[in-house]
Amino acid sequence: MSVLLSDYLQQQQQKYTVTPFLPEVIISISQACLHINREVRLGALDNILGSAHTGNIQGEEQKKLDVLSNQIMIDTLSANPAIAGLASEEEDSFVTANDNGQFLVLFDPLDGSSNIDVNISIGTIFSILAKPDGTLTTESFLQPGRQQLASGYVLYGPQTILVLTLKHGIAMFTLNEQNQFQLTQENPQIPAATAEFAINMSNQRHWQPAMQNYIAQLLAGKTGCRGKDYNMRWVASMVAEVHRILIRGGIFTYPQDQRNPDKPGKLRLMYEANPMSLLIEQAQGAATNAQQNILDIQPEGLHQRIAVVLGSKEEVDYVTAMHNAS
Ligand SMILES: O=P(O)(O)OC[C@H]1O[C@](O)(COP(=O)(O)O)[C@@H](O)[C@@H]1O
Numbered sequence: 416m417s418v419l420l421s422d423y424l425q426q427q428q429q430k431y432t433v434t435p436f437l438p439e440v441i442i443s444i445s446q447a448c449l450h451i452n453r454e455v456r457l458g459a460l461d462n463i464l465g466s467a468h469t470g471n472i473q474g475e476e477q478k479k480l481d482v483l484s485n486q487i488m489i490d491t492l493s494a495n496p497a498i499a500g501l502a503s504e505e506e507d508s509f510v511t512a513n514d515n516g517q518f519l520v521l522f523d524p525l526d527g528s529s530n531i532d533v534n535i536s537i538g539t540i541f542s543i544l545a546k547p548d549g550t551l552t553t554e555s556f557l558q559p560g561r562q563q564l565a566s567g568y569v570l571y572g573p574q575t576i577l578v579l580t581l582k583h584g585i586a587m588f589t590l591n592e593q594n595q596f597q598l599t600q601e602n603p604q605i606p607a608a609t610a611e612f613a614i615n616m617s618n619q620r621h622w623q624p625a626m627q628n629y630i631a632q633l634l635a636g637k638t639g640c641r642g643k644d645y646n647m648r649w650v651a652s653m654v655a656e657v658h659r660i661l662i663r664g665g666i667f668t669y670p671q672d673q674r675n676p677d678k679p680g681k682l683r684l685m686y687e688a689n690p691m692s693l694l695i696e697q698a699q700g701a702a703t704n705a706q707q708n709i710l711d712i713q714p715e716g717l718h719q720r721i722a723v724v725l726g727s728k729e730e731v732d733y734v735t736a737m738h739n740a741s
C-alpha cells in the first residue's frame with residue numbers, strides 16, 4: 416500500500432513525540448513546493464526563465480524563478496497560522512507571518528539558480544525551528560542547527576523528490592502521477608568511506624593550504640597516499656549534490672576562499688548548511704565547516720556564510736583533521 420506524505424507524518428506522530436502542528440507546517444511547505452514544481456516544469460512556457468534584473472542582500476543577481484519561488488513560499492507559509500516568521504535567502508530581513516505562531520521556517524526558495532535556464536536539477540531547502548517566547552526578532556532565528564525540529568529539501572530533477580527528517584531518520588518521497596508525495600525510500604545510510612568528491616575546482620588557487628593538500632591527495636589517486644582513484648562530480652546545485660551523497664555516498668565541499676576574509680565560504684548557514692547537515696547526520700554522514708560540526712555553530716546572522724564539508728563520515732573526518740592540524 417502506498418504511503419503518502421500525510422500518512423508518514425501520522426505514523427511519525429504515533430511512534431515519536433512530534434511537536435503539535437509541525438506536520439501541518441511540513442504539509443504547507445510541500446504545497447508551496449508543488450506550486451514551484453509546476454513553474455519549473457513549464458519553464459519558458461510560463462516565462463519563468465532568465466534574470467529578474469534585481470539583486471538580493473548578498474549582492475547576487477536574482478533570477479525570475481528565485482523571486483517567484485520566494486513569493487510562493489511566503490504566501491503559502493504565511494497562510495498557516497502555526498508559522499510565526501520566515502527567513503529567506505531572497506529577503507533582507509525576516510518576515511513576520513502570524514502573531515500566535517509557534518514555528519519559524521527558514522528557506523532557500525530556489526537552490527542552484529545558475530542551473531535554471533539550462534534545465535539542470537534545482538531545489539528548495541527548508542529548516543524548521545521553534546519560535547522562542549516573546550517578540551519576534553532576528554535573534555529568534557539565530558539558533559544552532561542542532562535545535563532544528565525538522566529539515567529537508569525538494570529536488571526538481573528528472574523526478575521531483577521530497578527528502579525530510581523529523582530527527583528520526585530520513586524519508587524520501589517521489590511525486591506520483593496524482594501529484595502527491597509518495598514514500599519511496601526510508602533511512603538511506605551514507606557509506607562511511609567513499610571514492611567520489613564534489614568541489615568547484617575553478618577556485619583551487621584561492622583555497623587554504625589544507626584544502627589544497629587534501630584535493631591534491633585525491634587527484635593523485637592510486638599513486639598517492641590515499642591509495643585509490645577518486646571520481647569527481649560538480650552539479651552546482653547543493654540539493655542535487657546532497658541527494659547524490661544520500662543515495663550513494665561521497666564528499667561535497669564548498670570551502671573557505673582566501674579572496675575575501677569577510678566571506679568565510681559561499682553557502683549560507685541558516686537555510687543551506689544547517690538543514691543539509693541535519694539530513695546528512697540523520698543518514699550517518701558528517702558535516703563540518705572544516706573545523707567543527709556545523710550543527711554546533713552559534714549563528715550570528717540570518718545570511719551568515721560558512722565553509723561546508725559534508726558526506727561520508729571517514730572522508731569528512733579526514734579533511735577536518737587536516738584543517739585542524741594545519
Ligand atoms: O556556481 P558555483 O560557485 O559552483 O556555486 C554552486 C553552489 O552555489 C549554490 O548554487 C548556491 O545556491 P543559490 O543558487 O541558492 O544561491 C549551491 O547550490 C551550489 O553548491
Ligand SMILES: [Mg+2]
Nearest residue numbers: 523526527687
Ligand atoms: Mg542555495
Ligand SMILES: [Mg+2]
Nearest residue numbers: 504523525526
Ligand atoms: Mg537560492
